[in-house]
Every structure is written in C-alpha cells, then in structure tokens.
Amino acid sequence: MKTPLIHMQKKEIVALGLELAAPLELTWSCYSGSEVACGVCESCVLRLRAFEQAGTKDPIAYAKRGETRPQAGETSQEGAA
Numbered sequence: 391m392k393t394p395l396i397h398m399q400k401k402e403i404v405a406l407g408l409e410l411a412a413p414l415e416l417t418w419s420c421y422s423g424s425e426v427a428c429g430v431c432e433s434c435v436l437r438l439r440a441f442e443q444a445g446t447k448d449p450i451a452y453a454k455r456g457e458t459r460p461q462a463g464e465t466s467q468e469g470a471a
C-alpha cells in the first residue's frame with residue numbers, strides 16, 4: 391500500500407492555514423473597549439509581554455505603550471489566567 395501522501399499534505403496545509411489565518415491584529419481584547427487598545431490595562435500589558443517574549447512586535451496600534459516588564463514589587467501574574 392502506498393502512503394496517502396495527499397492526505398498528509400492536506401493536513402499540513404490545513405494546520406499551516408490555521409496558523410497563518412490567526413488575525414493577530416484583530417484578536418486583541420482591551421478592557422477599555424475603545425477602537426484602539428489602550429496599551430496599559432492588564433489585557434494589553436499581558437499581550438505586549440507575550441509578543442515581547444516571543445521576540446516579535448505586536449502589529450496592532452496602542453493608545454499608549456505601557457510597561458511590559460513587571461513593576462517593582464510585583465510578582466509575575468502569568469499563571470493567573
């Protein structure tokens with residue numbers, strides 16, 4: 391029997407498509423509810439931090455770029471989700 395390469399390729403294409411289809415510029419969820427992400431609420435800060443840790447730049451615009459590093463005396467909240 392031959393290996394069903396066509397299915398494997400299809401599967402890979404779908405997986406790749408799902409990755410590429412992720413609209414990063416549309417998936418922000420700012421607590422401010424305005425048209426532009428505020429950049430300072432917990433949601434924005436966590437997002438900015440995630441992009442920073444991933445070594446990439448967040449493509450969306452922010453009203454203000456908050457500190458992405460934990461403030462002095464503040465412990466990491468990454469396990470709070």
Ligand SMILES: [Zn+2]
Nearest residue numbers: 420428431434
């Ligand atoms: Zn925000």
